[in-house]
Amino acid sequence: MKVPISWLSDYVDIDMPIEMLSHKLTMSGLEIGSIDTIGGDWGDLIVVGRILEINPHPNADRLKVPLIDVGQEEPVSVVCGAPNIRVGQNIAYASEGAKLTNPKTGQLEQLRKAEIRGISSLGMVCSSMELGISDDHQGILELDQELLPGTPLTDILGDQILETELTPNRPDCLSVVGTAYEVAALTDQDVTYPDTSYFIGDSADEIGSVMEVFVEEPNLCLRYTGTVVRNVQVGPSPSWLTNRLERAGIRPINNVVDITNYVMMELGQPLHAFDRAKVTGNTIYVRSAKDKEILKTLDGQVRNLTKETLVIADVSGPIGLAGIMGGANTEVDDATNDVFLEAANFSASSIRQSRSLLNLNTEASYRFERVLQPELALRALKRATKLLVEICNGSVTRGHIDVYPGKTEPQNITVSLNKLGRMLGAEFSYSQVLSVLLKLGFAELRQPSSVNDLIDTLDPSAAANRDYSLTVTPPYWRSDINIEEDVVEEFARIFGYDNLPSKRLTSEVPEFTPNQYLELKEIVRDNLVGTGMSEMVSYVVTSRENLRTVGAWPDSERAMKLLNPMDQTKPWLRSSLLGNLCEGLARNHRVAPSGVRMFEIGHVFTWAMNQSHDDLPNETEHLVGGITGLRSNVSIWQQAEEVVDFFDLKGILEHALPVKLNFSPADHPALKPGGCASISVNGAEVGYIGQINENVAGFFELPKDRTFIFEVDLEALSNTYDNTPKLFESVARFPSSARDIALLADKQRSSAEIESIIGAHKLVEDVLPIDSYIGDGIPEGTKSLTYRIIFQSETGTLESGDVDKAQRQIMRSLKHQLNVDERFHVD
Amino acid sequence: MTNNNQNTLEKLKEEARSALAECESLASLEEWRINYLGRRGAISTVMGSLGGLDQDSRRTLGKASNDLKILLQDEYDDKVQEVSVSQNAENQVTGIDVTLPGRNPPQGSFHPTTLIVREIAAAFAPMGFRVVEGPEVELDTYNFQKLNIPADHPARDMWNSLWVDYPNDPDLRPFLLRTHTSPMQIRVMEQETPPIRVIVPGKAFRYEATDATHEWQFTQIEGLAIDKGIGFADLKGTLDAFAKSIFGETRKTRFRCDFFPFVEPGAEMSIDCFKCDGEGCRVCSHTGWIEILGAGMVHPEVLRGVGYDPNIYSGFAFGMGAERIAMLRQGIDDIRHFYANDLRFLKQFSQQ
Structure with a gap:
């Protein structure tokens, strides 16, 4: 999320350089990905200007030549083509040398004096986009009327924006206030919470008389709060509001929608405003969609709904996708008078399911699926109501709708300071831990202190001996604090992981149990490398053709396939490594045809017979190796080109596997008849070796007369491996x-x-x-x-x-x- | 008489030394040795002729001739040494050219991932961690649920999965390619009893677009230590020792708070950049620090799920990307090299 420092400062003082603050936030778990600076290099070159008069351009109808007061003795004259320029307007004036964003290229460029169709222009009237504030290049940026010409723009619009990279457990930090609590705890300050009070006129209607809400799915809608604000004047938002939204990455729409977005960014609670007049009847239903119901959402898409999706509906049908997006049928527009404002809480997993079924991710669904606390809803509703009153001149109804089927008692968590000390490796006092938690918004629940005081007076050692424990209520905006360990982490991360002690493991060392299988595998790997083989590692997926070619296609019921493969042509989990090996040999043979020796150790997969959904499929580890080309590279010692044969590879295998191998003539679908052997150990078959057949040679583009491969089941081999120390045999006493x-x-x-x-x-x-x-x-x-x-x-x-x-x-x-x-x- | 004999000895010495100086080969030296120092050589002859002299002269001359013998023997030994050396030098000119290449057997190579996995396992071995391995196709239960990641939890977005088509019931999605090696934490805890210290290297898979630093298939190394009384300090100390073992004794480590659903508290460890010593360079993206691994204290829910009482047992777990560590240390610019099976890449890392 983008958090503008200017906005953040409303709730907490920023009393250190932004880089230092950003580091503290990152170390405590709120990673700052980047810091964007607005107006860092504006200096005195971009200032407030006031349009004094607008003269026509003598040579171009579309262009104007405004005269601008820039706070100096002489006004300046520029050429400007913006449609929204007016006399008396305050604008951002850039003089020669200022660095502006070129809207065509997006690159920063230095402004030069120019002559535009015969009239010289000293500087420029800027759009938001040219200033790098937003993507708006519809017209020039209008500034507040009260500003004095000549005021450096950086004093007004200069800002720094923290780009936070949030972990999924921290939806509270998808808000500026949530971020402020982090800053407060890290810098030992208090947070000033936004004002949620507003004026209720004497003539205001009771909400109950104008609107009611039925929650039909109390497990999916934990709370629904709402109110009606009347006679709102829909129009553009004031510039302070649009500035903040734009900096937070939200596109301004109109003041009503902007307010709902503003409060979402401020407090983290998504809200929605319906045009009251477009809602049929006085009743809102929160219910599951009916099959075949459709809703055109605000993005213009027509959505086909299913019963899995929760909707907001009136008597005529759906008017919004709960927690995801409003419907076009109740959209607030310029003609809107009365607004029905919603701040609700929906089940996280239901929102997650719906948005993935609908393939519709929004700022609202993003927040809801990360678990918001229902307590947030009413505060957000009041805050937005206040802004609708103040900004849109709306008048409120008395009271508010609050259907709260998911209400739970606040959860208190007791933290043993002994346990905290053991976990963190150091002792911390009650007050030390408490002060950190209070800054984060936790509330302390305490035995009346008089009780403890009394005990301490009677027994002065009681305080020191007591197993201090701390009972706290997590802040209502935090949904990630549920157990003692969560509280320990809260303290530890603010205290600083780097300030905690570090030591080597001192607990009992587990009994050592040698692993014969892994031992064998590493011996084989060492030995193969010793014979000149290079180890390769390939992907665990392959094509059906690949498996068929090497004769490893299990019958269709046993072959395992990915639902969402990275490569659509390779959805099958390999049941043999031979194909991958041949690809590796071929790839290198093309580059260096002299001689290639490679091997791979990897898993192969098939479904078990009658595979159940809670047992693992068959997965074993295989070893493959192959050679192709020349026995050794031509050198001063080896002038004749000798081609590899079966016995080269057989020798490598005999050398590499630390067991006595037996070879007997056999057939294998990938190997040449008469050039193939099965490999067995003590009568147990462990693999095959041989010359590739024509089919394999053709498929992988390998030379068939000089390519030999083997595949061994390492787990079968391991069953025959005996690593007990060998017994001495007497050395012959008589000559042979x-x-x-x-x-x-x-x-x-x-x-x-x-x-x-x-x-x-x-x-x-x-x-x-x-x-x-x-x-x-x-x-x-x-x-x-x-x-x-x-x-x-x-x-x-x-x-x-x-x-x-x-x-x-x-x-x-x-x-x-x-x-x-x-x-x-x-x- | 004595004087005469003295003169004779003096003459003999002169003669023998000049003859020795003329010897240029081992053969002529041998001839010289027989003539002067041999059993029937000049010195022996002189010594044999002392018998007729009076006792004083015999003693004087006897000592003198013995001294002469020792002197000549020394000079002879030196000369033999000298001639041997020069003869060797001559031989060299006409001998073999030792700079020609050796008659090498073919050179094999280990995959760089194998090398880094072995090295990391070796760094943990002295701290009592043994290696175990596990399945690459996992059950959702083990890959997620038992790791405190329920279905429909947004944390699942941290691990985009490659799901296996389960033909026996198309409505279920029980199997996937494991997205991390962490399910082995569960399997080990289910099969063993504390104390536990294991390292789990193995392949892991994520449904992610590949680029120079991301591969959908990669190697992860998991670690787990469980016992009574293990705390965050043990986590820090163990991982700090590991970092120093792999990246150098002078490396500093840094721990920040991070989130993984199966640990609490969660952490991420960085080391100060080994390239620039924390000054800031391209390797560390000018931050001075390089992220190495994620870690944390095993979540009490995870412990409970395998039947351990979290009030008795605690422990830490960690995980890191093997290729990433090899890339950092060895300056490999693209993770896709690891699975391209090009020998020009593969052969670069084995010692030669």
Whole structure:
């Protein structure tokens, strides 16, 4: 909200530089976003001028040449095109050098002497917009008649405006008076509350005889106050009023509407004025709209109403949207004589629902949905009535309508000073706390002091030992003070958080419980980076095509979709990270096609079977990784361009995951048949690895012959991870001996099968594939595999004969079980 | 006789030293050593010939020849050192070019968010805070209601939500992408008993237009400490220690009142600008201070909601944007870099 200092000063003295005040307000919770200065650089260059005479421009019908008294010996003559210029008028005169806003560009420009169609103009008569006061450029700004020519304009219109950025709990500070209470508490002053008294003529009618109100929804309208003001003279508001409204960012309309807006800005209570003559009958109903009812609101829009919306109605139908906007059918205009004035209180959540259904945010709904106190309504009604009497020459009716179904007793809050001290880490006295609360508008509720005094006289230590507590009633304009802690915050923020003590945690340190899952995740992350992989993070949403392409589209009942996605083409929560990975690989492959290695750890989502509305859906964490392009960049050491293959990525995975992985041939919808494996640990499947298939390559624009990816379910992996410290195994005491054997096997035979048979021999310590060959020199349909076998005995040094015998046994098993022959003897 | 022998020793010394001076290689030095200091070398020969002398002469000459041996040995050692050094220097000219690049394995990199999250977690670890993680799709109950943010409360405007379409009942909107990591405060309190000290890093999502400082998806780090007797002073001290650990020991912190429905009192912490030391610069928008995090004492309603008695237990919570802290510290100009997955960005932050 915009709070002009000139307005704020009506209620509290501003006795410090605005920057300092702004800092104090910000630190205590009322953030000042900016301070705008009006007239900061006007100086003596812009002054009050009086139009002495107006001469026609000899060369232009539209232009005039007024002679202006600017408080100096000689009047000045300028050229002016404003339609509203009159002799005798006081205006703002800018002389050469003044900085004015150019209405065409909005930029500040320095005024120069000019010759306009042959007549020289020394200065300029300014509009509000040129002065930077408002957006009004209809004509020149008229000043009060009493002002003396030559008076610097900054003395009259100069101002500073605080732009406050409010948190939603402080609707009270959506008003100048509310802000004044903050200033008062921070600067140790009292607030002067606006005058709400007005004269009631002897002949005034009783309100009851002219208007009555029925609240049909007492839960939605907590209070309705109203009155009738007669014989108002509708017209423009006085300049002090329009000035204030404009500075607060409200566009002046006419004096009646301006007064309702003025009181809203002053006290924070929205009001509405109906043209009494346009209201049918003498009864106002506060009721829910009926289906299919319509109302044309003041903004000219025709609104289709539903029963969720509360309306103000007369016998003929709705005349206003309660707490949001009035109806056009009862709008106050120049012909209005009598006004029905409303100041009511509506349920915050109902207003919030209605304004979002109607998609209509107004100053009024903004305030109501932040919870206003019903106590505010009558004060605002009286204040506005007073102004209608004074400004519009209205005459009041006696009494006022006050239907108050939501009346509650003021809530008293007791604050234990011990608790306050514990919470804030320091002791504070009763009077110290109380004085802060009083300045904020709290009222003290006290045991008769005579009772305490009596106790203290009898026992001088009683005062010191007593568990002092403070009982207060929060100010009626504050809706955010409900519990003891709220009061503690009130004291703390005015006292200053920075003035409170600070210490390190001294309470008991919680028991440490290691988290094996997070430990595994960070080990995997470290290891992957160690193998040259770069970590990426992508958005959790994607397109259906993306998920389909990587074969991760869950059936339609399981796929999760956002109602309001940021990007309409990506409404689906990802059920796999593979698509995101491929996008990352492709993006970087385009930039640097030499070699890209990336991985991501992130959540994937699907609905559970029979998903209920109070259980979480399936959400687990996956790991994906992929490589594309060259194995390593060409360098002085690596001149040949080597393309990555399956075993590069398999090696990375084996290195990175701290468990023993098993790979077996498998199919996966994103991976090339025959180039894909499932990954399992101790028989439990945890993921897939392989070369991307043509479909994936085409969709993501990746080279299909050199792109390999894997996806692993980290939570499944974690179930297989054992981080208990490894037990020592004795180191072999006798030398080992190595033999290489070349085997001829069926082409489909997996190395893992052969290795497991070789490894099963009791003398075999280790078996390593060292060569694999398919091609000339061996029969069609076979492959040659060479293994280095490490023989080792725990009982003695192996003789050559022992090894020969073992090797023969192994060959027999291979032949017998897998039909694998020795290709030739390697020696 | 003694004099003669003395002269012989003197001559031997001259001869040996000039021969040593001429040695230019380790091989010639070895030859010299055998000739003069060896078991059958000149010194040994002289010493062996002392047997026939009288006792006085034997003692005098014996000492003299021993001194000579020590002297020559020292000079020989120095010379060996000298020749070795010069030979190494020669080798260098004809050896490898050590300035050529190493045969590097491929260089991987951590995402900058991972790095800052790890660093922040490490700053809190010594204060007894352990890391926990939670779901990114949350229930409205946990994201809002249990955090003292009822439906239709204007505070909900502080967190514009991305709602999940719930197919089983289109009238309900029970699920959303969590708008903050704060629901984990509730989950942790429901599952554990005080004392509690946790840090919760994780993704959070807001329905907001993106620009250089706003992303709809970002990383938040939540913190929670609950026990008997925890007060505002503990909040200030803990967060001050954190700020100093991340931004430097000399940093000052500042706390102002702020509002979050799940805390009371609520606060916002700023640090004095590390770039200009509070003088005012572009980094701190010329205010001298940089907002770092929101915090506050856990609201009694929140405690009650998880079954804790607010008259017994109290605590504080805080939350901060991980990317924002990385951006501030590392001068990253646009938060959208974090999710663009461009290696030219990603590779900049891992140590190399």
